[in-house]
Amino acid sequence: MTTRKYVTLEAVKKSVGIESEPSIFEIEKEPIRRWADAIGDTNPLYHDEEYCKKLGYRSLIVPPSYLTNYDYPLTPFTEPKYPVLTGRTLNGGNEYECYLPVQAGDKISITIMTSDVYQREGRLGLMTFVVTDYIFRNEKGEKVGIGRHIGIHY
């Protein structure tokens, strides 16, 4: 466990619109199956490679919600590549934009970008909302999807 480097609100605001350096991840079958199992989703598209091949895919495809998890492997063992505010946090929301199927075997480049920061008074007091985009690109450089996370810091 490493300690996250915390930054100020001003630093987060300055980072809006700037994409991080890319990290490359290979999409693998077993994590897709475990992901679907954790949801309780038995869809054969996430479990049965032969089924996927009959539909014209090369291998298992990922569910839309998969386009966000790479936040975590990026941070624990390296310096954070995006700003992290101090304080308690909650997940305010997620958004998933899917442009092309992501399949096991794909080598995906992921960049992280803060796309918006705003504050609001709410039931937890002053809440700071940080909107973070995880931008997924394939080996051709095509954008295949975006996972968006709305973090609430309170």
Place this chain on the structure above:
Amino acid sequence: MSKQQLYWEDIEIGSALPDLVKKPTTRQLVQWAGSSGDLYEIHYDKDQALANKLPGVIVHGALKGAFLGQMLTDLVGDHGTVKKYTSSYRGMDVPGDTLTCKGKVTKKYVTGNEHIIETEMWIENGKGEKTTTGTGILVLPSKTK
């Protein structure tokens, strides 16, 4: 899916989406934590959750978002796609409760060569409170193609 494929012509504005019922347990939260890499302690460590002013461990927002995603991918089947969807976590949910994903069609149109429906979705807890809301933009196959 082995279910019959839904076509754009089969569904109307106002149509209800089939409910998806989930009963998350603390065990499932641990499973999700491991799969997603979200190891934030408030989802499995009661002491940490209480120290964060929470009622106890709470269900990951992203897991509820994934439940809504499953409702949509179940709906569009093998030959439709989810273009975009959103989920907004308005209330906390706790393991042991029954969470029912619900939704309805709000728009239906053709743009370019894509047959689109838009949806509203939400999750109701056991008391019938909407703890999560969302929207979806889905492409369905058409019988005319």
